[in-house]
Amino acid sequence: MGLTKSEIFTDEQNQLSTLLKAIAHPARIAILQRIIISNTCICGDLVGELGLAQATISQHLKELKTAGIIQGTIEGVSVCYCINPTTWKLLEAQLGAFLGSYKGETNCC
Amino acid sequence: MGLTKSEIFTDEQNQLSTLLKAIAHPARIAILQRIIISNTCICGDLVGELGLAQATISQHLKELKTAGIIQGTIEGVSVCYCINPTTWKLLEAQLGAFLGSYKGETNCC
DNA sequence: ATAACATATCGTAATATTGCGATATAAAAC
DNA sequence: GTTTTATATCGCAATATTACGATATGTTAT
Numbered sequence: 001m002g003l004t005k006s007e008i009f010t011d012e013q014n015q016l017s018t019l020l021k022a023i024a025h026p027a028r029i030a031i032l033q034r035i036i037i038s039n040t041c042i043c044g045d046l047v048g049e050l051g052l053a054q055a056t057i058s059q060h061l062k063e064l065k066t067a068g069i070i071q072g073t074i075e076g077v078s079v080c081y082c083i084n085p086t087t088w089k090l091l092e093a094q095l096g097a098f099l100g101s102y103k104g105e106t107n108c109c
Numbered sequence: 110m111g112l113t114k115s116e117i118f119t120d121e122q123n124q125l126s127t128l129l130k131a132i133a134h135p136a137r138i139a140i141l142q143r144i145i146i147s148n149t150c151i152c153g154d155l156v157g158e159l160g161l162a163q164a165t166i167s168q169h170l171k172e173l174k175t176a177g178i179i180q181g182t183i184e185g186v187s188v189c190y191c192i193n194p195t196t197w198k199l200l201e202a203q204l205g206a207f208l209g210s211y212k213g214e215t216n217c218c
Numbered sequence: 219a220t221a222a223c224a225t226a227t228c229g230t231a232a233t234a235t236t237g238c239g240a241t242a243t244a245a246a247a248c
Numbered sequence: 249g250t251t252t253t254a255t256a257t258c259g260c261a262a263t264a265t266t267a268c269g270a271t272a273t274g275t276t277a278t
Contacts, residue, residue: 003263004236008160009135013142020133025266026118026126029207033122036211043225051117053268058226060266077224077275085213092208098138099201102145104194112233113266134236152255165237167256172235186245186254 016094019087022067027052028060035070035081042078125203128196131176136161137169144179144190151187 006014023029030050035041043061047054061081064070068087072079115123132138139159144150152170156163170190173179177196181188 004135005160006135009139013135013138017133017135017138020129024126024129024133026113026115026122027266029122029126030118033207033210044223051114054225055227055269056267059268062226063265074225074275079225083211083213088208088211088213095204095208098142099197099204101142102192102197104192104197136236153253162238163255164239164257168237171256183245183255186252188255
């Protein structure tokens with residue numbers, strides 16, 4: 001085993017969990033925060049600021065890209081990574097609906 | 110290696126990633142949705158509805174409980190699991206701040 | 219062309235996650 | 249007290265993730 005049984009869940013549940021998984025790492029949260037702040041972010045900058053090796057950061061960027069959360073365009077020698085607005089909005093919507101469905105009524109515990 | 114270097118990130122980044130990781134699984138999303146809908150949820154119900162073994166569901170519930178997202182109180186023979194309102198609000202706040210920090214200005218790609 | 223720089227990919231080791239059968243625990247019913 | 253019912257834990261196998269050194273690739277300067 002060790003393999004998530006995605007076939008027994010809905011597409012929405014699988015999609016949301018995939019997006020959340022991509023964000024659920026402190027390095028990737030830090031990377032996204034840096035991208036959002038600078039709005040023109042290259043990998044090299046991150047290598048200096050986060051305490052991770054270049055290979056590791058490149059790998060995290062790839063995961064964010066694969067999930068569709070960021071997009072990269074080649075900008076001369078370096079690569080410019082930005083937030084993918086479509087996916088970001090999708091995440092906000094899906095997550096908002098999910099988190100908002102709990103109204104805080106504690107009838108129970 | 111294979112161990113996340115949490116010491117190089119801020120407490121907020123680590124806390125948010127821990128909460129997200131707990132939610133970032135389709136089974137756990139499904140479980141939370143069921144808990145929210147029924148507001149009085151026991152493990153046995155879930156075993157029938159999701160296509161996972163009892164041991165697996167119990168493990169997912171434990172992970173949600175360890176992360177502080179749900180809380181369980183013994184209710185006779187079965188256990189009643191509910192959302193932990195404090196953690197849920199914290200997650201909404203942290204995530205709202207994070208997702209909301211991106212304003213969608215594409216100056217770049 | 220070649221050197222310098224930026225990023226990606228490969229290979230590998232350590233650790234974590236997922237899933238489940240088997241078994242333990244603990245309360246309620248008989 | 250034994251059986252039933254509900255949940256938890258153990259142990260294991262399969263797979264995934266995290267991290268990084270080494271190396272490859274590709275782009276700009278010289």
